[in-house]
Amino acid sequence: IAMAVLAVAGCGKQKSTCSGADELDVVKSIVMDEAEKSLTKEKHEDGSTVFSAASVRATLSKLSINFDNVRTAKEDPNSTKVFCEGSIKIVVPPDLLQSAEEGRKLADFGTVAAVASTSAMEQAANAFTKSIEYSAQPTDDGKKVYAELTDANSIAEFISEMVGSSLLKPMIEAKKIAEAKAAEAASQAAEAQRLQSEQEQ
Numbered sequence: 001i002a003m004a005v006l007a008v009a010g011c012g013k014q015k016s017t018c019s020g021a022d023e024l025d026v027v028k029s030i031v032m033d034e035a036e037k038s039l040t041k042e043k044h045e046d047g048s049t050v051f052s053a054a055s056v057r058a059t060l061s062k063l064s065i066n067f068d069n070v071r072t073a074k075e076d077p078n079s080t081k082v083f084c085e086g087s088i089k090i091v092v093p094p095d096l097l098q099s100a101e102e103g104r105k106l107a108d109f110g111t112v113a114a115v116a117s118t119s120a121m122e123q124a125a126n127a128f129t130k131s132i133e134y135s136a137q138p139t140d141d142g143k144k145v146y147a148e149l150t151d152a153n154s155i156a157e158f159i160s161e162m163v164g165s166s167l168l169k170p171m172i173e174a175k176k177i178a179e180a181k182a183a184e185a186a187s188q189a190a191e192a193q194r195l196q197s198e199q200e201q
Contacts, residue, residue, distance in 0.1 A: 016136035016145060018084035019070045023136040026147035028065045031088070034156030036060060039164055051167050059163050064091040073133070081137035088155065090121075090128045092162065097126050100162045103169030112162055119158035130155060 016023050036057065042050040070086035092100075100112050113123055121128040133150040 014138070014142060015080045016082050016138055018072045018082055018086070018136065019067075020136070020145075022145045023084075023147060024067050024070075026136065026145050027067070027088075027132075027134050027149050030147065030149045030152050031065065031155050031159065032060055032063075034152055035159040035163065038156060038160040039167075042164065051164065055167060056163070059096070059167060060159070062093050062096055063159065063163075065089070066091070068129070079137075081135055083133070083135045085131070085133050087129050088132050090155075090159065092126045092128070094126050096166055097162070099166040099169050101165075103165035103167075103172065106172040107165070107168060109165065112165070115158055115161045119154040121155075121158055128158065 036053075039051050039056045040049065040053050044050055066089045068087045068089055070084060072082055073085045074083040097112065104111060116123050116128050119130070121130045132155075134147055136145060136147045138145050
């Protein structure tokens with residue numbers, strides 16, 4: 001279970017609702033924050049970060065997160081807390097999805113669809129959907145909304161795998177180009193050495 005708190009515009013929120021904009025914004029922030037943490041903690045062997053925080057945030061901002069079939073699963077008349085069910089839909093721009101697929105292919109990873117399946121996400125074109133359970137509750141002063149999301153890690157893992165693959169693509173391509181140039185230079189050096197040896201003989 002992952003959790004987050006979001007300040008509410010205005011004050012005095014008496015009770016949370018499952019479909020409230022504030023509540024859904026908190027649930028969205030849980031997923032995006034977890035994905036960002038996962039990506040920014042990736043390290044090279046020398047300890048340097050693989051992805052910059054700026055590039056991670058910029059790429060994550062391209063994703064669209066919506067909620068469907070939101071409903072109240074349980075409500076306590078003596079509490080301001082509500083327990084909710086619904087589905088989260090992550091819409092990925094086609095070019096980002098293609099870049100992720102190409103990045104995973106270059107790295108010899110599985111497809112994005114395989115990652116989605118592992119995370120129990122249902123794919124329809126460039127949209128990925130998963131059933132979710134969450135709870136929401138305003139703080140006592142009504143100025144903030146507190147929410148908890150069950151199974152947030154699997155959703156965040158899917159997002160970080162996909163976004164990370166897209167960000168890796170140019171890095172892998174650059175590495176392959178550098179390796180090809182190095183191999184060509186080595187081959188040319190070996191050929192030059194062979195010709196010199198023949199001339200000396």
